[in-house]
Amino acid sequence: MSDAGPGALVSSVDTGNNAGAAGLVAEERLQGRGRRRSRQRYSAREVGLAALLLAPSIAVFVAFAYRPFLNLLNWGTFESRRNGAYFVDVGLSQYREQLTGSDFRDGLWHSVQFVLYTVPAGLALGVLLAVSAHRRLRGIKVFQAIFSSTLASSVAVTSVIFFYLFNPVVGLIATDWLNDPDRAMIAVSISSIWQNMGLSFVIVLAGLQAVPDEVMEAALLDGYGAVRRLLRITLPLISPVLLFLLVVLVIFGLQAFAQIDIITRGGPVGATETLVFKINRLNRPDNIGIGAVYSVGLFFVTLIVTTLQFVILERRVHYAR
Amino acid sequence: MASLTFDSVTKRFDDVVAVDALDLTIMDGEFMVLLGPSGCGKTTALRMIAGLEDITDGKLLIGDEVVNDVDPAKRDVSMVFQSYALYPHMTVRRNIESPLLVRRYRVDGPDEPARKLTRAERTERVEEAARVLGLGELLARKPAALSGGQRQRVALARAFVGRPKAFLMDEPLSNLDAKLRAATRLELVDLHRRVETTVVYVTHDQVEAMTMADRIAILSAGRLQQVGTPQQVYEAPANLFVAQFIGTPPMNTMPGTVRTDGEAGPAVDVGAGRVPVPPGLAAHLGEGQPVVVGVRPEHLVLAPDGPIEHRVRAVEWLGHECLVFGSVGPSPVVVRQTGMASVDAGSTARVTCDPAQVHLFNPDTTERLT
Numbered sequence: 119m120s121d122a123g124p125g126a127l128v129s130s131v132d133t134g135n136n137a138g139a140a141g142l143v144a145e146e147r148l149q150g151r152g153r154r155r156s157r158q159r160y161s162a163r164e165v166g167l168a169a170l171l172l173a174p175s176i177a178v179f180v181a182f183a184y185r186p187f188l189n190l191l192n193w194g195t196f197e198s199r200r201n202g203a204y205f206v207d208v209g210l211s212q213y214r215e216q217l218t219g220s221d222f223r224d225g226l227w228h229s230v231q232f233v234l235y236t237v238p239a240g241l242a243l244g245v246l247l248a249v250s251a252h253r254r255l256r257g258i259k260v261f262q263a264i265f266s267s268t269l270a271s272s273v274a275v276t277s278v279i280f281f282y283l284f285n286p287v288v289g290l291i292a293t294d295w296l297n298d299p300d301r302a303m304i305a306v307s308i309s310s311i312w313q314n315m316g317l318s319f320v321i322v323l324a325g326l327q328a329v330p331d332e333v334m335e336a337a338l339l340d341g342y343g344a345v346r347r348l349l350r351i352t353l354p355l356i357s358p359v360l361l362f363l364l365v366v367l368v369i370f371g372l373q374a375f376a377q378i379d380i381i382t383r384g385g386p387v388g389a390t391e392t393l394v395f396k397i398n399r400l401n402r403p404d405n406i407g408i409g410a411v412y413s414v415g416l417f418f419v420t421l422i423v424t425t426l427q428f429v430i431l432e433r434r435v436h437y438a439r
Numbered sequence: 440m441a442s443l444t445f446d447s448v449t450k451r452f453d454d455v456v457a458v459d460a461l462d463l464t465i466m467d468g469e470f471m472v473l474l475g476p477s478g479c480g481k482t483t484a485l486r487m488i489a490g491l492e493d494i495t496d497g498k499l500l501i502g503d504e505v506v507n508d509v510d511p512a513k514r515d516v517s518m519v520f521q522s523y524a525l526y527p528h529m530t531v532r533r534n535i536e537s538p539l540l541v542r543r544y545r546v547d548g549p550d551e552p553a554r555k556l557t558r559a560e561r562t563e564r565v566e567e568a569a570r571v572l573g574l575g576e577l578l579a580r581k582p583a584a585l586s587g588g589q590r591q592r593v594a595l596a597r598a599f600v601g602r603p604k605a606f607l608m609d610e611p612l613s614n615l616d617a618k619l620r621a622a623t624r625l626e627l628v629d630l631h632r633r634v635e636t637t638v639v640y641v642t643h644d645q646v647e648a649m650t651m652a653d654r655i656a657i658l659s660a661g662r663l664q665q666v667g668t669p670q671q672v673y674e675a676p677a678n679l680f681v682a683q684f685i686g687t688p689p690m691n692t693m694p695g696t697v698r699t700d701g702e703a704g705p706a707v708d709v710g711a712g713r714v715p716v717p718p719g720l721a722a723h724l725g726e727g728q729p730v731v732v733g734v735r736p737e738h739l740v741l742a743p744d745g746p747i748e749h750r751v752r753a754v755e756w757l758g759h760e761c762l763v764f765g766s767v768g769p770s771p772v773v774v775r776q777t778g779m780a781s782v783d784a785g786s787t788a789r790v791t792c793d794p795a796q797v798h799l800f801n802p803d804t805t806e807r808l809t
Contacts, residue, residue, distance in 0.1 A: 255512060330522060332520040332522050333524045333525075333526065335491055335518075335524065335526075336491075336520060336524035337490070337526075337537075337596075338512065339489060339490075339491075339516070340538040340542050341512040342512075342537075343541075354528040355527065355528060363467075436527060
């Protein structure tokens, strides 16, 4: 899942584009410039060539993604005995037990919490910074560079910085949040929001720069005030970018690990143990079956959440330019 | 409806003067075309009317009101952009309706406060605009599903639906193909006649200017060169720039010297013959005075006994007319003739012209002598 990353998402956004435009295809055909050609038959030569060209990437995917994933599914059916001394094939019963168990549910809830804390704030911050830095002013590049700079810092570095910032004795934000089960997740989220800020800013800014100046000027002359312009014109026009960012941030949130491991180590009393953190903890010979079940669980959670985002929000996204 | 006045308006971008002390009055209900080559300041002038550019110096008035510091939305002007600038996420109906949704209008009389239109009023206006511009069946579509010409009409409808004091148009036809452009020119003139509002239209295309304008303002390098009806700027260009900018092919110009010793009165020696001078000017010219002669291609006539020698370089036959390219002395000169010319490339022809159609320009100031 993690190696599929943003690249795969970009292509799925594109596919979405075609689907969104499907309604227009009929009209466009009338004008003789259909964007999507009707299904045409390919000759055997073309099919052969396509297979040949696709073969290397399919081979890589099979070797490093699909086959390991099948192995993972398989491992989930084995229960360890005597602390991993041997394994027993128990079929799907381990899946049933573990995925309905309270530990998995707790992990899922912590992951969801983390997503809820980081994603809306990340989106809002990205839009806010990008809108304020999308101006023709001398020296604006300096601010653009500053706002995007968190993109270049690694999660490990960011986490160490925030770990010390939150230190109750020497930290600048001297609070006891990291030892407070109700607040520890907020503290971790703040470091992630900061970390993601650069990415959100860069992506939203790119979206804003693609909006034609004349459209914004037309809105100005039509009488749209600044707030209306943002809500009714700018945001709809950059909605494809916002959807992309939303999907990416949610996946980042569900997959977050390093910041939790460094800042709280899952604590206090397991309050920041997200699913990924638990999977990592379970990744030992005596628990590898359960770890596999959790991994499969996380995969389907991610798949469902991402699909829902596309299905629900696609209608509200305007791809046409 | 209102007049627009530029009172020595200047616009500077850093060190570049885009518009230099422009004085121009656009009358109420007039179709004014701002014409000039790219970079002449015409679009900047238009954007200053809209309020999209600040005015560096001078005063801009809409009606009697100085609007230098008035918010663009409050100026009650609308603009059609080169790219049409439609809202891609809205249907045609919403695009047209959009100014009505956010602006307040003085619909209850000039003394009543401005208010938002009711839904019924908005629908009525949108449908009217759609009917006038033939968009009735397209109202539910999004701009992406429209052709260039249809998008352009939506942009016009959006500009027109709020009944603004003035329409501003920034090269609105330049994204259309030649055939559609010609048709839309007629439609625009027609629309202007119907809505009787002030139009300021920016273009670099002299054909658009000549065919649509009540008056043309010609700009070059930020300076106003001439304002006048299409006929005035064509027949009495104020200076060499206007003479050469208006007309296709442009007016021929030949530097020469006034000679008063000829039998047929004063003439200008252009190196390869003498061009007769316009009758009204003869009295003001002195022997040896340097001038630039300007004659339009259609006013030169191939004649075996003509006084001017024309070395023919190429002949272009266009069907209804032909263009004879060549030179008189050192100056390139084109002769336009209906039908087919009986001269060949490489030969030498002789041409003559009606003295009344000859223009003389001062070589230093480039102003036309009158």
